Amino acid sequence: MSIRLSRNLREGDHPASVPAPIFKLLQELLMVKAGCRRMDFLFFDDLGKRPYLVPALIVISSLAFLLLNVFGLTHGISYVLPHLLYFPIILTAYYYPKRGILFTLGLSLCYCALAFTVVAPTNAEMVSAIARSAVFVIIAAVVSNISGRMHHDTQMCRRLVSVVRSSGDAIISETFDGIVTDWNRGAEMLYGYTAEEIAGHSLFRIIPPDRQEEKRHLMERIRQGDVVERFETERITKDGTHIQISLSLSPIRNNRGEIIGISEIAHDITERQRFQKAILMEKEQWERTFDAVPDMIAIIDNQFRIARVNRAMADRLGISTAEAVGLQCHDVVHHTAVPHGLCPHRLLLTDGHSHSVDIHEENLHGDFFLTVSPIRDPDGTVAGSVHILHDITERKKMEAALRKSEERYRTVIENIQDVFFRVSRENTIVMASPSAVKVFGYGSVQDLIGLPITSLWKDPQKREELLDALKARNGAVQDWEAEFKKSDGSAFWVSLTVRLQTDEVGGYAGTEGIIRDISKRKKAEEALKSALKKLNMLSSITRHDILNQIMGLRAYLELSKEDLKGTKYEAFITKEDQAAEAIQRQIEFTKYYEDIGVNEPRWQDAGAVMNEALTQLCPAGVDVQVAVDGIEIFADPLIVKVFFNLMENSLRHGERVTTAQFSAEETGEELVIIYRDNGVGVSEADKQKLFRKGFGKHTGLGLFLSREILAITGISIVENGEPGKGVRFEIVVPDGAWRKTGL
Known part of the structure; x- marks a missing residue:
C-alpha cells in the first residue's frame, strides 16, 4: 500500500x-x-x-x-x-x-x-x-x-x-537567448560583475563582437544536446580587459529531460596562455640560439643515434637538421659501420664523465676541438651526450706557422752576431742570444741569465735615461749609444735598439732588443774627428793667413788708388779692390760652415732651433713668428744655420720685408716646414738657379750650403713662393726623420 x-x-x-x-x-x-x-x-x-x-x-x-x-x-x-x-x-x-x-x-x-x-x-x-x-x-x-x-x-x-558558490571557476546558468539566470562568486571575481548587476541581462555583454557568432554556434550545439569541453576563447571583463578562458558548456534539463538552458563553466587561462607563450618564445629563442651558434653541436643518444643537430653541424654534413635526426653518428660523420675504439661518446657512456680532445676529421674538412658532456635522465642515468665541435683549423695552421717561425727565430737568435736580450719586470736578464757570450766575455749564456741588467752598464744611471726615452717615444728607441761593461770590467760602446714591454694594464713589464758592439766604429769616429779637427785647424790657420794677405793687398790697392786718382788707372784699381773684397767675404763665410758633417746628426726640437737662429740674427723691424711646437727632426747640428740663412736672405734681398713666419704641416707621412715672408719674392728665372753654388748677390754659398746641410739626413728644400708676394721655402722632412714629442 x-x-x-x-x-x-x-x-x-x-x-x-x-x-x-x-x-x-x-x-x-x-x-x-x-x-x-x-x-x-x-x-x-x-x-x-x-x-x-x-x-x-x-x-x-x-x-x-x-x-x-x-x-x-x-x-x-x-x-x-x-x-x-x-x-x-x-x-x-x-x-x-x-x-x-x-x-x-x-x-x-x-x-x-x-x-x-x-x-x-x-x-x-x-x-x-x-x-x-x-x-x-x-x-x-x-x-x-x-x-x-x-x-x-x-x-x-x-x-x-x-x-x-565557493568555486574559483565562473559557473553560469543562462537561457538560449543568452539571459543570465545564475552567476556564482567565481563569475563575479572573473568578470567583475556582481550577480545583481548581471542577472536578467544578456551574457553577450562580456563577449567580444568578433566572438559572438562563435557563441551562437556553441549555443546551437548545446540545444542539440552536445557537450562542449575545454573550448578556449576570449571574454571582456567589466573594466574592459580582454581575458582568455577555457569554456565548458552542458545542457540543463528539467524533470522531463527537456533541455531548458545552458550551464557554463569558465576558467581563466590568461596567465596559463601567457606562460605558454613565454615558454614557446623561450623555446624559439633557444632554437634560434642553438642554430646561431657557429660551433657545431650534436645531441647523441646512448644508441649512437643523432637526436638533434644545429644548423652549423647540418651544413657541414651537407644535410638538413631534420634529415640528421635518427642517423648513426659514426656513419654520417666518420663513414664507419661502428664507432672507433677511442670514440669520446663511447668513453662517456662507460664512465659517465665529460671528455675533450683535438681531432682531425676529413669528412668535416678540418681540425676540431671536441667536447662531449653527459645528458642524464631524471634517475641520473646517462641517456646521451652533447657534442660541441669548435673549428680550430685556422688555429692549427697558425700553430704550425708559429712553430716554423719559432724555428726560424731560434736560428736567427742562435746565429745573430749582435746580442738579442730580454729583461724582466724585475730588471733581470731572462734571455740572451749565444752571441752575448762573445760580446760580454762570459763563459755561457746561463752565466748571464738572472743578472741585473744594470750590471752590464758602465753607468747604471744612464739606463734610467733610456727608460725615460722609451716612455717619451712611444715605447721604442733606435741606435741609442751607451757604454757597457764586459765580464772583466772593461768598458766598450754599444748601440741599443730597445722596445718597452707592458702588461695588460699598460704597466712596465720589462724590455727587449738588440745590443750591437760599436767599439770599432767609435774608434774610427774618434780618429775621423781628430783628423777633421786637424784639418779645421789647418784651414783656420790658412784662412787667417790668406785674410791677412788680402788685408795687406787691399791696403796697397787703397794707396795705389790714392796715387792714381784722376787717371785712367783709378777704375782698374777699384775693380781690383772689389775682387779682393769678394775673396775676403767668401773666405770669411767658410768659417761658419767648416763643421758640416763633422758632428753626427741628432734629434732636435725644430721650434727651439728656429728660436735660436732668430736670437742669433735679431732682425730689426721684422716680426718673425715661430708656429712650430712639439716636433723633433733628425738633422745635422748646423741646421740652425739653415734657418738663420733663410731669415738673413729675407733681410738682404726681400727689400720690404716686415713679417716672416715658420710653420709646419703634415702631408701623409712627411712633414713640411714652411718659411714665408712678405717681401718681393723670387722671380721665376731665379727659382731654377737659387740653390746653385755661387748664385746670388753676396757670397752665393748660403742657400747652396743650406741644401747640403739638409741633404745629410734626406731632407730637401724648394722655393714655391709667388713672385712679388714674398718667398715660400718648403723644407720636406721624410718619414722617419721627424716625430712628435710627448707621445
Missing part, C-alpha cells in the same frame, strides 16, 4: 482513504526531491532550525488530539477527530524518519486503547479504529521514506550549491 500511495503522490491520483489536506502536504514534500530550492520555502523546514520546538509540538499535539478524541468518543464523534492525529504523525516522520513508524505504532495503540475503553464500541467501530491505525502507520511509512530521501537530497543539493 505504501508503494501504491507513493505512485499516487507522483501521478497526482488522490486516493479516497487519505484526506485532501494531508495528500497535498505529502505532494509538497515529494516535490522537494525534484528541486532543492522549493525546500527553502517550506514552513516545516524553518521549524527544524529550532531544536526544542518540534519535540514540544509533537508531544503537545499528540496529547491534545488524544484528549479531543476522548471527548469525541464520549459524545459519539468518531470519524473527524482521529484525522487530527495525522499532524503529530507526519511531523514526527518528517523530522525523525527513523523513529516515525515506532512513534506512530505507539500513538495508534493509544488511540485503539481509548476507542475500546472509553465507550463500548461495536464491532464495526473496532474495525474502523484498527483500520485508521493501519492508515496511520502507512502514512508514517510513506512520509518517513519520502523525508529520508528528501533529507539526503537536500544535503546533497546544499553541498552542490556550496561547491558552486
Whole structure:
C-alpha cells in the first residue's frame, strides 16, 4: 500500500482513504526531491532550525488530539477527530524518519486503547479504529521514506550549491537567448560583475563582437544536446580587459529531460596562455640560439643515434637538421659501420664523465676541438651526450706557422752576431742570444741569465735615461749609444735598439732588443774627428793667413788708388779692390760652415732651433713668428744655420720685408716646414738657379750650403713662393726623420 500511495503522490491520483489536506502536504514534500530550492520555502523546514520546538509540538499535539478524541468518543464523534492525529504523525516522520513508524505504532495503540475503553464500541467501530491505525502507520511509512530521501537530497543539493558558490571557476546558468539566470562568486571575481548587476541581462555583454557568432554556434550545439569541453576563447571583463578562458558548456534539463538552458563553466587561462607563450618564445629563442651558434653541436643518444643537430653541424654534413635526426653518428660523420675504439661518446657512456680532445676529421674538412658532456635522465642515468665541435683549423695552421717561425727565430737568435736580450719586470736578464757570450766575455749564456741588467752598464744611471726615452717615444728607441761593461770590467760602446714591454694594464713589464758592439766604429769616429779637427785647424790657420794677405793687398790697392786718382788707372784699381773684397767675404763665410758633417746628426726640437737662429740674427723691424711646437727632426747640428740663412736672405734681398713666419704641416707621412715672408719674392728665372753654388748677390754659398746641410739626413728644400708676394721655402722632412714629442 505504501508503494501504491507513493505512485499516487507522483501521478497526482488522490486516493479516497487519505484526506485532501494531508495528500497535498505529502505532494509538497515529494516535490522537494525534484528541486532543492522549493525546500527553502517550506514552513516545516524553518521549524527544524529550532531544536526544542518540534519535540514540544509533537508531544503537545499528540496529547491534545488524544484528549479531543476522548471527548469525541464520549459524545459519539468518531470519524473527524482521529484525522487530527495525522499532524503529530507526519511531523514526527518528517523530522525523525527513523523513529516515525515506532512513534506512530505507539500513538495508534493509544488511540485503539481509548476507542475500546472509553465507550463500548461495536464491532464495526473496532474495525474502523484498527483500520485508521493501519492508515496511520502507512502514512508514517510513506512520509518517513519520502523525508529520508528528501533529507539526503537536500544535503546533497546544499553541498552542490556550496561547491558552486565557493568555486574559483565562473559557473553560469543562462537561457538560449543568452539571459543570465545564475552567476556564482567565481563569475563575479572573473568578470567583475556582481550577480545583481548581471542577472536578467544578456551574457553577450562580456563577449567580444568578433566572438559572438562563435557563441551562437556553441549555443546551437548545446540545444542539440552536445557537450562542449575545454573550448578556449576570449571574454571582456567589466573594466574592459580582454581575458582568455577555457569554456565548458552542458545542457540543463528539467524533470522531463527537456533541455531548458545552458550551464557554463569558465576558467581563466590568461596567465596559463601567457606562460605558454613565454615558454614557446623561450623555446624559439633557444632554437634560434642553438642554430646561431657557429660551433657545431650534436645531441647523441646512448644508441649512437643523432637526436638533434644545429644548423652549423647540418651544413657541414651537407644535410638538413631534420634529415640528421635518427642517423648513426659514426656513419654520417666518420663513414664507419661502428664507432672507433677511442670514440669520446663511447668513453662517456662507460664512465659517465665529460671528455675533450683535438681531432682531425676529413669528412668535416678540418681540425676540431671536441667536447662531449653527459645528458642524464631524471634517475641520473646517462641517456646521451652533447657534442660541441669548435673549428680550430685556422688555429692549427697558425700553430704550425708559429712553430716554423719559432724555428726560424731560434736560428736567427742562435746565429745573430749582435746580442738579442730580454729583461724582466724585475730588471733581470731572462734571455740572451749565444752571441752575448762573445760580446760580454762570459763563459755561457746561463752565466748571464738572472743578472741585473744594470750590471752590464758602465753607468747604471744612464739606463734610467733610456727608460725615460722609451716612455717619451712611444715605447721604442733606435741606435741609442751607451757604454757597457764586459765580464772583466772593461768598458766598450754599444748601440741599443730597445722596445718597452707592458702588461695588460699598460704597466712596465720589462724590455727587449738588440745590443750591437760599436767599439770599432767609435774608434774610427774618434780618429775621423781628430783628423777633421786637424784639418779645421789647418784651414783656420790658412784662412787667417790668406785674410791677412788680402788685408795687406787691399791696403796697397787703397794707396795705389790714392796715387792714381784722376787717371785712367783709378777704375782698374777699384775693380781690383772689389775682387779682393769678394775673396775676403767668401773666405770669411767658410768659417761658419767648416763643421758640416763633422758632428753626427741628432734629434732636435725644430721650434727651439728656429728660436735660436732668430736670437742669433735679431732682425730689426721684422716680426718673425715661430708656429712650430712639439716636433723633433733628425738633422745635422748646423741646421740652425739653415734657418738663420733663410731669415738673413729675407733681410738682404726681400727689400720690404716686415713679417716672416715658420710653420709646419703634415702631408701623409712627411712633414713640411714652411718659411714665408712678405717681401718681393723670387722671380721665376731665379727659382731654377737659387740653390746653385755661387748664385746670388753676396757670397752665393748660403742657400747652396743650406741644401747640403739638409741633404745629410734626406731632407730637401724648394722655393714655391709667388713672385712679388714674398718667398715660400718648403723644407720636406721624410718619414722617419721627424716625430712628435710627448707621445
